[in-house]
Amino acid sequence: MCLGIPGEVIEVGVGRPDLAKVDVSGARRVVNIGLLDEEGVQPGDWVLIHVGFALSKLDEEEARLTLSYLEQVGQAYQDELKALSQSQIE
Amino acid sequence: MRFVDEFRDQQKARALAADIAALCEPGREYKFMEICGGHTHTIYKHGLEDYLPENVTMVHGPGCPVCVIPMGRVDDAVAIAGEEGVIMTSFGDLMRVPGSKGSFFDANASGSDIRMVYSPLDSLKIARENPGKRVVFMAIGFETTTPSTAMTLLRARGEDLDNFSVFCNHVLVNPAIKAILDSPGMSLDGFVGPGHVTAVIGCEPYQWVARDYAKPIVVSGFEPLDILQSVQMLLLQLKQGRSEVENQYKRAVPWEGNARAQAVIEEVMEPRPTFEWRGLGSIPGSALKLRREFAPFDAELLFHVPGVRVEDPKACQCGEVLKGAIKPWECRVFGTACTPETPIGTCMVSSEGACAAYYNFGRFDRRQLREASRA
Numbered sequence: 491m492c493l494g495i496p497g498e499v500i501e502v503g504v505g506r507p508d509l510a511k512v513d514v515s516g517a518r519r520v521v522n523i524g525l526l527d528e529e530g531v532q533p534g535d536w537v538l539i540h541v542g543f544a545l546s547k548l549d550e551e552e553a554r555l556t557l558s559y560l561e562q563v564g565q566a567y568q569d570e571l572k573a574l575s576q577s578q579i580e
Numbered sequence: 581m582r583f584v585d586e587f588r589d590q591q592k593a594r595a596l597a598a599d600i601a602a603l604c605e606p607g608r609e610y611k612f613m614e615i616c617g618g619h620t621h622t623i624y625k626h627g628l629e630d631y632l633p634e635n636v637t638m639v640h641g642p643g644c645p646v647c648v649i650p651m652g653r654v655d656d657a658v659a660i661a662g663e664e665g666v667i668m669t670s671f672g673d674l675m676r677v678p679g680s681k682g683s684f685f686d687a688n689a690s691g692s693d694i695r696m697v698y699s700p701l702d703s704l705k706i707a708r709e710n711p712g713k714r715v716v717f718m719a720i721g722f723e724t725t726t727p728s729t730a731m732t733l734l735r736a737r738g739e740d741l742d743n744f745s746v747f748c749n750h751v752l753v754n755p756a757i758k759a760i761l762d763s764p765g766m767s768l769d770g771f772v773g774p775g776h777v778t779a780v781i782g783c784e785p786y787q788w789v790a791r792d793y794a795k796p797i798v799v800s801g802f803e804p805l806d807i808l809q810s811v812q813m814l815l816l817q818l819k820q821g822r823s824e825v826e827n828q829y830k831r832a833v834p835w836e837g838n839a840r841a842q843a844v845i846e847e848v849m850e851p852r853p854t855f856e857w858r859g860l861g862s863i864p865g866s867a868l869k870l871r872r873e874f875a876p877f878d879a880e881l882l883f884h885v886p887g888v889r890v891e892d893p894k895a896c897q898c899g900e901v902l903k904g905a906i907k908p909w910e911c912r913v914f915g916t917a918c919t920p921e922t923p924i925g926t927c928m929v930s931s932e933g934a935c936a937a938y939y940n941f942g943r944f945d946r947r948q949l950r951e952a953s954r955a
């Protein structure tokens with residue numbers, strides 16, 4: 491729950507303006523981007539996701555670094571991905 | 581020094597380790613606290629203590645939100661879940677946390693409906709789909725998860741949902757740091773600051789640590805190299821006689837944090853006069869509750885919560901672990917009565933708890949080996 495997971499934004503405005511579709515390690519999920527209103531989010535941006543909300547923007551290099559770190563974390567990351575894959579934000 | 585674990589950029593790590601060793605004054609002991617459970621996890625996972633000279637100790641702090649939830653609050657949540665027509669929802673991490681009458685898992689076994697969710701927005705969906713039920717979200721976490729709960733409440737209000745509420749247990753990192761600094765016998769030389777909490781609140785709120793307590797604090801990323809670099813930055817400050825707030829994790833944490841997230845928290849929540857932390861006791865102003873405007877969504881007002889303070893089990897030394905007063909393996913029940921399968925204390929439940937991290941990565945065995953070989 492405390493792990494922030496990087497995801498790449500695929501589509502902005504999924505049903506609601508504050509929802510976006512993101513690609514997280516190959517899985518596509520909907521997350522809320524309302525906390526990044528001020529910065530604005532575009533397809534192709536990378537964001538750090540906490541419990542279904544994009545909390546900050548990342549550059550691509552940082553996102554990849556974080557992902558490789560998370561892959562090493564092992565179980566906790568797998569659990570987080572599993573929880574995310576069961577989430578249905580709308 | 582031994583270099584046990586493989587991770588990216590061994591060379592950089594060794595260079596940093598050499599730098600760290602050079603910055604230490606001979607004969608001086610250094611104690612740095614990493615506040616965040618994510619950092620504790622990295623430190624154990626990668627055996628980072630093996631990269632540090634003997635006179636630099638990492639002390640593990642209270643930054644694991646699952647670990648600091650007191651028994652009484654778990655009991656309150658279990659009581660709410662036991663009421664007619666309630667669906668309680670919670671992050672998975674919390675399901676095994678013991679209360680005095682058992683955990684969420686135990687409550688489920690005896691007929692309550694407690695469901696794991698990934699996001700508070702999943703709770704909201706459950707509420708929409710179950711108009712005949714009362715859906716409660718058990719909100720826990722430091723400032724990293726707080727804006728998510730606040731946003732969810734704004735949305736619930738916007739949709740006029742009348743069967744959704746939040747049992748708010750959000751805690752604040754700064755009062756916990758202060759409680760640790762003020763606790764008797766605590767001598768720390770500086771802090772490795774939490775990365776993602778700071779992505780929300782920004783670096784300014786830590787200025788008092790540097791100013792009033794003359795302790796350096798370096799906000800850090802979660803990679804092994806990030807943590808080593810943060811330790812190096814702390815040592816450099818000490819060497820130069822500075823105590824400042826520095827940001828090692830500029831890649832993801834802007835100095836001013838996330839203004840929108842701060843505003844949303846402010847709109848929905850306000851500080852409680854005091855809140856009890858597992859093992860640390862009551863800390864003034866250390867948690868948030870819903871503002872009066874959100875009373876229709878406040879589970880604490882909608883349900884009867886016992887609100888009884890429950891002592892931690894006698895055998896449990898989580899309080900000392902959370903304050904960094906003892907190392908996990910010094911707890912009497914560590915690895916014997918208390919394991920991740922049968923946790924007595926919370927630090928063994930969450931993967932970010934110091935005890936679980938220590939247990940899972942076999943540091944305990946290694947230390948025993950090292951001590952045995954010294955004896």
Ligand code: SF4
Nearest residue numbers: 898911918925928935
């Ligand atoms: S070993 Fe168990 S009881 Fe002891 S401090 Fe750790 S979690 Fe608490």
